[in-house]
Amino acid sequence: MKQNRKINQVFAMITDFGFDFSVASMKALILKEFPGAQIIDVDHSIKQFSVLSGAFVIDKIYRYFPQLTVFICVVDPGVGSKREPIFIDTGNYKFIGPNNGLFHYILTDPKVSYSSWSIKEEFRSVRSTTFHGRDLFTPAAIEIAKGNFDIVQSIDKEKLVLIPLLREDVSVITYIDGFGNIKTNIPFKDEFKKRDFLNLNVSGAHHLVRVSHTFSDASKGELLCYKGSNDTLEIAANLASAEKILNAEVGDSVTVEE
């Protein structure tokens, strides 16, 4: 097997572990094999077990990275169950994680072509199962970064899991940050900017929300909505948490009504 290690191979991590020492053990393993690696913490504050939030973050971030970046993605409510560890290769980017919908946006993007692989049983079975991030996904990512594809085998594309909620083309809350600011998957239309207020329906409740990204335009505790950094509709509150005001959770439905 020919190996061709990049000196500054980039690894990017997306997990729901929180930023504590469990993440460091994954980095430590990488440094043993890639002493000059660039390891980027994309986000460890994904809402725990929210595959939807994880999928959203992966989709919004990966195109900014250098080609051949290896993404280690672990948001895994099914740890311990039989869901397969997979490897999705778009040619430009490599993604390793559980087959649970985390790669929904990549798999359904008509502009992206990819090959799909599962980690072989023989690679999995010899490993501890106590912490898959460290004991399975990171070692697999290291082998793949080294160009060792002996550890994977092809998997049929129809076996790749998508997120059922997103297949219905619904619009939902996809992410809530530490300030309580809410991101959605609703593309922000130019016409929204022309209005003073949008009539938002969040989980069945109606809210007339000011269209502005200038927080000081709103009174204290007032909601605002605007075009977020990913060109989608975001909802925040001036000096307050939109999450708390709306009692919102990732996955809740959001629509813009006329």
Place this chain on the structure above:
Amino acid sequence: MKQNRKINQVFAMITDFGFDFSVASMKALILKEFPGAQIIDVDHSIKQFSVLSGAFVIDKIYRYFPQLTVFICVVDPGVGSKREPIFIDTGNYKFIGPNNGLFHYILTDPKVSYSSWSIKEEFRSVRSTTFHGRDLFTPAAIEIAKGNFDIVQSIDKEKLVLIPLLREDVSVITYIDGFGNIKTNIPFKDEFKKRDFLNLNVSGAHHLVRVSHTFSDASKGELLCYKGSNDTLEIAANLASAEKILNAEVGDSVTVEE
């Protein structure tokens, strides 16, 4: 244009974004141009929109960094308004950020000489405005790190914005950390150490505060003050949050009374 890229060019980031995936997109762009870059997260937990806290952190940290470090500084309540993106060059250190007071301490330090530049309109206008940290300040920092000064033009020093509050030489709360410990801009005098208690006036309320850095000297919930890591007066509480006890916010006045 001659370019001279350092292999391990250091970039240091100071923002109020919180540590989530928006920061990672900025790092990803840097790695495309500087594969061996050292990217240091100085602080992403600056109180949101607190230019004062951002300015304080920049001043207290930059001298520890290697020469030619490029600082990307984004605490920007005026995002979307007309405030200019600027570049301050002290020769040893390079700072990129909004012209809103964030560089107050550097600009007013009699021991520091600097040149001042604004990012040219032609560089700005072709860029998305949805997320200036990623779409404007980081690309500008990358060009400057590459030695491409074609993107900037000189700006008059009298146009550089300072923080009005600090020009009156008042003493204020400059930073509150995650534990509720309070930092101020009051130089800690040797004579403070000789006293058992300091009479502190915080936003008009008087507090007799024990002078000690040994938390166990105080009873549970008792306030303490001491010489902080930046040689300024800090206020904490034993097993409690000084922020909550004093109902304190960044910018509140603090004075030591006789």
Place this chain on the structure above:
Amino acid sequence: MKQNRKINQVFAMITDFGFDFSVASMKALILKEFPGAQIIDVDHSIKQFSVLSGAFVIDKIYRYFPQLTVFICVVDPGVGSKREPIFIDTGNYKFIGPNNGLFHYILTDPKVSYSSWSIKEEFRSVRSTTFHGRDLFTPAAIEIAKGNFDIVQSIDKEKLVLIPLLREDVSVITYIDGFGNIKTNIPFKDEFKKRDFLNLNVSGAHHLVRVSHTFSDASKGELLCYKGSNDTLEIAANLASAEKILNAEVGDSVTVEE
């Protein structure tokens, strides 16, 4: 003095500082001497002043790192007192920190041999004492990484401080993460898995806790226990904080009763 600097020398940091700019000043100093260093934030969210949690994290993480990694460990309730800064060298790994029990597990591990050193008074006395992490421990770690052992002198092993609580072979809560999940130092026995529930005694109160790592097995707010990523017993709660439910703190006793 012969110096032999590794290009990608690994430094790993374990502190209770929180992740703010005080940590960045330590990294900045390292980059001045080791421009290609790999600096890993193992954990800055150790419970403040909890030497027990710090010792637990160090023990659970260090073996994953490349050989010759230098660990900078600062959980230091005695800052300002006379406790000595020490250097423990296992041959494979180097640890710098206060002599206060932080290296308990390394010093008492029958499989580990080590040499023990204290930082010389002449190295300490010329330094600021306002922030030992930046002004003492990091500079010492840099010298040791450079191979400059002139700054240390041998220290008798009987002078090395252990954690009294752990010498009695008690089982305790060693770590609580940001989700309120509780780690203990109780080895998870295979027989635990065969039971549906464990009878846990936490600080004298009895709790019948479901044995399962599948959160959805439990009702909302119900406690679960399982084999954690370090092969020890962990306690969590479905969609809730086990820390709050049990009113638990690091150091509290935990036992599995028949």
